[in-house]
Amino acid sequence: MRALLSTYGSRGDVEPLAGLALRLRELGAEAVVCAPPDEDFARRLAGIGVPMVPVGPSARELTRQVPPPSMPQRAAEIIASQFESVVAAAEGCDVLVATGAMPAAAGALSVAEKVGIPSVSVTFQQITLPSPHRPPLAYRGRSFPPEVTDNRALWDLDAQSVDELFGEALNTNRVANGLPPVDGVRDYVIGDRPWLATDPVLDPWNGAPELDVVQTGAWVVPDLAPLPAELTAFLDAGAPPVYVGFGSMPMHGSADVAQVAVEAVRAQGRRLLLSRGWADLTSVDDQDDCFVVGDVNHQALFGRVAAVVHHGGAGTTTTATRSGAPQVVVPQLADQPYWAGRVADLGIGVAHDGPTPTFESLSAALQVALAPETTARAKDVAERVRTDGTTAAAKLLLDAV
Secondary structure, eight states: OEEEEEOOSSHHHHHHHHHHHHHHHHTTOEEEEEEOOOHHHHHHHHHTTOOEEEOSSOHHHHHHOSSOOOHHHHHHHHHHHIIIIIHHHTTTOSEEEEOSSHHHHHHHHHHHHHHTOOEEEEESSGGGSOOTTSOOOOOTTOOOOTTOOOHHHHHHHHHHHHIIIIIHHHHHHHHHTTOOOOSOHHHHHHOSSOEEOSOTTTSOOOSOTTSOOEEOOOOOOOOOOOOOHHHHHHHHTSSOOEEEOOTTOOOSSHHHHHHHHHHHHHHTTOOEEEEOGGGTOOOSSOOTTEEEEOSOOHHHHGGGSSEEEEOOOHHHHHHHHHHTOOEEEOOOSTTHHHHHHHHHHHTSEEEOSSSSOOHHHHHHHHHHHTSHHHHHHHHHHHTTOOOOHHHHHHHHHHHHO
16 A cells, blocks of 8 residues: 655644654555655655655745735645645555645645545644534634634634635636535535544544544654764753753744743753754853753653743644653644643643743743642653554554555
8 A cells, every 4th residue: 555645834744644654664555745845854754764745835934934925825825736746646646644734635635536546634633623612713814703702603704714715726726627616625624534643631532523533643753863962961961951942933033032941941940951943042151051952852852851841733742741741832823722721731731821931921830830740740641641643543544445
């Protein structure tokens, strides 16, 4: 069997597909990943021997555009790139797995339809799936009417927003490729039996009963890479530090964020690790209690830190939870406030109020996260987190094909 795994987004959208690709290979199948052409992604997939087909514009450059392109403009570019690149990549494939940004998933699923292979729609956060128990996320510049408070009514408005933002671009490309237009982009992407690739302890499914959701567990790449010698030496030289990093978030004004982080962590009497990430965080002075890291093995690192301060991406949240490290989540956008809330609800850390930490707000959050009871709770939850999500998903794909 040969599987095409398609996504468009940040590292958190690409990394799970790397995990699934590796598990499929272990079970005797082939997999190729379609992802944005960013060097980070290409290097990561090449490092584990997973072939990659670059699709669309750079995801990192899109986050840096000021002002950012309109959503319909971005959707048109992303969807067109799916038809341009994914059709060729799908040749000889038996199944397509679609995830990532809504327009990219819609384009990829359309490609599967065009070439005549089965497809699976996957999400790495359940907040994209309709639920009577919570409202949908509002798209940028498209807030919901304040007088509408019923969740089901809000999800109906969400479906209208998705059609207005992405419907024209999707259907223009579908018709140009011999496919009929779709009526309802969101429901087309979700389908009748979507997969939810999250851990059921960290993220128990709580959505619409009419959706036949398959929760596989989180898709994680087992990382055996050793930590750099200089980092290991820093860790061995003192008490566990606090890790601060925001992954693929640009964190505009990152110099201020680094200054705030350094001062707040030092105020707790702790050393710290700063992760550069897409925000290019760096040390603010030459004191030896701060160490700057690049792309390192979080699975190995997070078990050796006192706490993890991060943006709340699904992958980072899952890795930190599995490690047993308490967390401070500083959410920036999209699903990140949801993950911040899950961390707080489980008692394994703190949801920071807003995307911009100050010395006072981060200090207060760290005091709670570093408290003995939070650390104990984080270790208890870590023991209950599943680690077999890619195995479950790979077997489901093999059975389906």
